[in-house]
Amino acid sequence: MLDGLDFEAWLDLEGVDYRVTTGKSGRELNIRHCPMCGGDSWKVYFNPMRGQGVCFHGSHPQDKQYNVFRFLQAFTDKRGRELADYIEQVSLELGYMPKVKTEIKSDVNLLQEIRLPASLHISREMETLPEYLLNRGLSKTLCEYFDLRWSESGVHVFWDSEAQEGKTQDFSKRVMIPVYDLEGKLATFQGRDVTGEARRKYLFPQTLSASGRYLYNGHNAVGKETVIVGEGAFDVIGVKRALLSEPTLFPFVEPIGTFGMHLSGGLEESAQDQIGAFLKLKAKGLKNIVLMWDTEQKTIPVVIASAKKLIGCGFNVRIAALGEDEDPGEAPPEKIIAAYYRAKKFDNQLAMMLKLKGWSAIRN
Ligand SMILES: [Zn+2]
Structure with missing residues (x-):
């Protein structure tokens, strides 16, 4: 035994x-x-x-x-x-059972009707990871899970209906991050600059729907009981990496991203939006939401507003806080897991404490 x-x-x-x-x-x-x-x-x-x-x-x-x-x-x-x-x-x-194997594989069949700029599939078509990803501690397994691509000189081609002409958008030297909807259909994508020289760190394709209408990695959260919510794609990837070191958590907990802290939706019923996606996940078993967002003083009102929106949807909401100047994209796995376990249940009292004491209300 x-x-x-x-x-x-x-x-x-x-x-x-x-x-x-x-x-x-x-x-x-x-x-x-x-x-x-x-x-x-x-x-x-x-x-x-x-x-x-x-x-x-x-x-x-x-x-x-x-x-x-x-x-x-x-x-x-x-x-x-x-x-x-x-x-x-x-x-x-402890539930006598053999150790859960820490291998991850997405079971969602991904569909791509829209086109990504010409790029290499990192886990399948590249021998080594781009240095930017290595420095962030990514593995081929993670690149495969998130379907990451490398664009050496890819362009996004689109029709500008105002100017009545075809245009191109340069995605050179960027990690391509596909964004899927809950059904696993490619909705849009982002390109993350790795040179540090581009004017925009993240580039979004023009003419495709805004990523802020989707939950990043939401398709892998279908059927999960708990989600950890980060902001950007690399926050989500960082949390997934941390969960890999916790065999007791990772079958039940999935990280997703909201591309910022404001949750879109809640007004128009038919619109494709994030609140709508949360409600769909709820219908598939989602119960608990842990918000792990940037912990700056000025973000507190936004966090409270979003937490209230999610409570209104019927979720248990907890707020997690990493250390100052830490984000899930770069924090060591142990710290992410510790912050997950230290997360506090959101209610009116916690909202008041957050306003009074700032993020130390969560950290202590
Ligand atoms: Zn001893």
């Missing part, structure tokens, strides 16, 4: 103080208290994948090695039958 026990989930269950770090061999758990020697100064390091750990405390007895069994034994101070019963009980509590 120990093989099926998720050690990290067990630490959470027992309220053990630990922090997640990245060691030489990947994810490592740094535990405050050593149950064997009693050392209390963060000297235990545990590798959850290998199920082994070690205590570096000076007064630790000869054998410093831990495995999951030895840790549970020392922690509970139980032996034999009593220990076996304990392990059985916590395993049941």
Whole structure:
């Protein structure tokens, strides 16, 4: 039964103080208290994948090695039958199951009636990722999931009905970000500049519908119970990357983007808009919305207005806050996950606290 026990989930269950770090061999758990020697100064390091750990405390007895069994034994101070019963009980509590595999694949069949500017499909047609994406910690898996393209010199061609002539828009040296509607039909796209020299960081195609009418990655949120809402596409990708490190969350939680903090819609019934898309997701099982937007003082009224709109749609709304100057597109996965768990339920009282104390109302 120990093989099926998720050690990290067990630490959470027992309220053990630990922090997640990245060691030489990947994810490592740094535990405050050593149950064997009693050392209390963060000297235990545990590798959850290998199920082994070690205590570096000076007064630790000869054998410093831990495995999951030895840790549970020392922690509970139980032996034999009593220990076996304990392990059985916590395993049941944690839902005895093999680890969920952290592989993601979108099941939505994507349709593209409109044309993207000539570009390479990054995960399928390029050997290595553009440096901009590597620097942001993206993988081929993520590029595939979000269907990202690289435009070396692509152009968007459109008909200018006022001038009565064909025109072109240059999308050179940009990461192409397709935006799909909930049915997986290509609605529009964005091009993100990677040179740092372009006049506009994000370029939108003229004559196609505004991206602000769609929920970015909404097609992958159909049927999910919880969404984490970011602003731009790279915020959404950053949250997805963080969720990959949390096998307990990622089958149920999907990040989506609203291209800004204002939610479009709510007035015209038939219009294609974001509130309409949220309501469609609700009909497919969406219950919880966690807003993880920019945390500047001036954004608070907009966040409150949007949260109220979503409450009005019948969702449970929580507000998350990363640190100052952090956004989900660049923050380390641990911080995004921590902010997700620290998110506070939105109600009138929290709205008042936000107005009074600013973002520290969420952070503390
Ligand atoms: Zn120790």
